Amino acid sequence: MTALKDGLVTAASGGIGDAMVRTMLTDPILERVFAVSSSKEAPKDLRNNGKLNWIQCDYSSVDIAKTASRLLLMNCNLVMGAICNGVLHDNGIKPEKRMDDIQEETLNRVFTANAIVPILWVKELKKVFSKRDICSIAILSARVGSISDNRLGGWYSYRASKCALNMLLKTSAIELNRKHKNVKLISFHPGTTDTKLSRPFQSSVSRDKLFTPDFVATKLMDLMRKTDVDGELAYLDWAGAPIDW
Numbered sequence: 001m002t003a004l005k006d007g008l009v010t011a012a013s014g015g016i017g018d019a020m021v022r023t024m025l026t027d028p029i030l031e032r033v034f035a036v037s038s039s040k041e042a043p044k045d046l047r048n049n050g051k052l053n054w055i056q057c058d059y060s061s062v063d064i065a066k067t068a069s070r071l072l073l074m075n076c077n078l079v080m081g082a083i084c085n086g087v088l089h090d091n092g093i094k095p096e097k098r099m100d101d102i103q104e105e106t107l108n109r110v111f112t113a114n115a116i117v118p119i120l121w122v123k124e125l126k127k128v129f130s131k132r133d134i135c136s137i138a139i140l141s142a143r144v145g146s147i148s149d150n151r152l153g154g155w156y157s158y159r160a161s162k163c164a165l166n167m168l169l170k171t172s173a174i175e176l177n178r179k180h181k182n183v184k185l186i187s188f189h190p191g192t193t194d195t196k197l198s199r200p201f202q203s204s205v206s207r208d209k210l211f212t213p214d215f216v217a218t219k220l221m222d223l224m225r226k227t228d229v230d231g232e233l234a235y236l237d238w239a240g241a242p243i244d245w
């Protein structure tokens with residue numbers, strides 16, 4: 001009997017997460033799509049989709065580990081994953097304009113959402129990475145995590161958390177290359193995408209540079225299907241172009 005090929009999306013109720021779920025559901029290669037979210041239920045129009053398995057998770061380390069164990073019990077054979085968790089602004093969180101805006105609590109919350117939660121997903125999902133098929137895991141990062149690209153300054157917590165995420169992923173890729181040679185990690189910059197996260201900052205973005213979540217999800221799926229498995233972390237933008245660290 002051949003194992004099913006499964007896809008997974010975390011932060012499945014977010015703008016990009018939701019689009020990734022919908023795009024994966026249309027992929028004939030994937031037999032099941034696991035969608036993980038802090039929301040209890042899938043969007044109404046997807047609730048009867050037989051391919052979709054909706055899992056609620058509070059993103060604590062305990063619940064992330066439990067979710068991965070549950071996937072293992074369901075014989076998950078992960079060939080495609082999109083880790084879409086992230087925060088730029090939230091109740092009480094605003095991107096810092098200057099050093100004097102830096103707050104310990106903001107740094108902690110932004111690092112947790114953007115670096116700690118995603119790396120815990122990679123750590124725990126290792127147990128369900130496909131052992132036979134190519135397994136592409138994209139983690140939503142951002143170009144502002146690039147040290148060499150930082151010319152404007154500001155956004156201390158967000159920039160630093162994405163930079164930390166990239167280092168955590170680079171270190172993971174080195175380790176995965178020893179025992180999981182069929183796994184490719186992609187640190188992905190979606191471009192400015194029309195979601196709750198970017199909404200307060202869209203006024204300075206021209207319409208042709210503001211992407212729909214569907215466009216970004218299609219680009220990311222193409223990248224995940226085509227990217228070579230070479231034991232390296234790729235840091236790529238929506239067009240598949242490499243970003244300097």
Ligand SMILES: NC(=O)c1ccc[n+]([C@@H]2O[C@H](COP(=O)([O-])OP(=O)(O)OC[C@H]3O[C@@H](n4cnc5c(N)ncnc54)[C@H](OP(=O)(O)O)[C@@H]3O)[C@@H](O)[C@H]2O)c1
Nearest residue numbers: 011012013014015016037038085086140192193195197198
């Ligand atoms: N939109 C852009 O322009 C843009 C640009 C560059 C990079 N990105 C990155 O793309 C990813 C997805 O962003 P998006 O645009 O889809 O934003 P979004 O619509 O705000 O979705 C983000 C999702 O992340 C989850 N989340 C929220 N707070 C969290 C926390 N404290 N801990 C863990 N998870 C949390 C939630 O998922 P659930 O509701 O399902 O639990 C939320 O819906 C993020 O990593 C973001 O940094 C986005």
